[in-house]
Amino acid sequence: MCKDLMNQWQHxxxxxxxxxxxxxxxxxxxxxxxxxxxxxxxxxAISFRGRDESFSSSNRGNFLESLGIVTFWNEKVAEIIEKPPKNATYTSPRIQKEILHVFLAKVKKDIREEIGDVKFCIMVDEARDESMKEQMAVVFRNVDTQDFVKELFLGLFMLLTLWL
Known part of the structure; x- marks a missing residue:
């Protein structure tokens, strides 16, 4: 590893x-x-991935199908997608999640700036389905400078509850 690190051609x-x-x-x-x-x-609020995302699948999930639509209408994008550089496809689920986290950070920052130093309350609601998965929604409620009540949705969290 040290030899690879010192190899200036691969730096x-x-x-x-x-x-x-x-x-x-x-x-x-x-x-x-x-x-x-x-x-x-x-x-x-559309799901990203499908059940079968293999090349032989007729429906590869919403992300890959949407990418197919973009490549159909834009020849330049189609060229790049068909012959991507070695490690730069930007289509993996990990990359999709990283992009979502960038959006999430921006939305949270905007909510924090909008709330500022005013008093607020946090509302949490929870529901469980038959497979014992719980969904918890978190909402901020505050009164703005014009005395209007505002509710800002912070997130939906999935929890797994195990009953023994």
Missing amino acids: LQRVVDHFTTEQIANNRLQLKASIYIVRHLAFQ
Whole structure:
């Protein structure tokens, strides 16, 4: 490992410095397509993944099917998606979750700024389905400067309850 670390030809900064502007633009376009699809699915409360996401499946999940629509209408994105760089596909479930976490951080920051120093209350509601999975919703309620009551949805959390 030390030899690999000391090998200047494989150093990350050297590799990044040798990217062409075309490679950088292609990576940005590919990432931008994934970001817009994640944003659309999240804001519409649509599930991302399907039961079978293999290439032979007729329905590969909403994220990959939406990406297929984008590539159908945009030839440049289609070229990049069909021949991606080695490790830069930006379509894995892990990348989708990372993009969602960026959106989550922005929404939480906006809620904190909107609430500010005013008094607020936290409302928590919980429901359990037959498979013993619980969903807990968290909402902030506060009164703004114009004396209007506002409710801000913070999140929906999944819990697993085990009964012994």
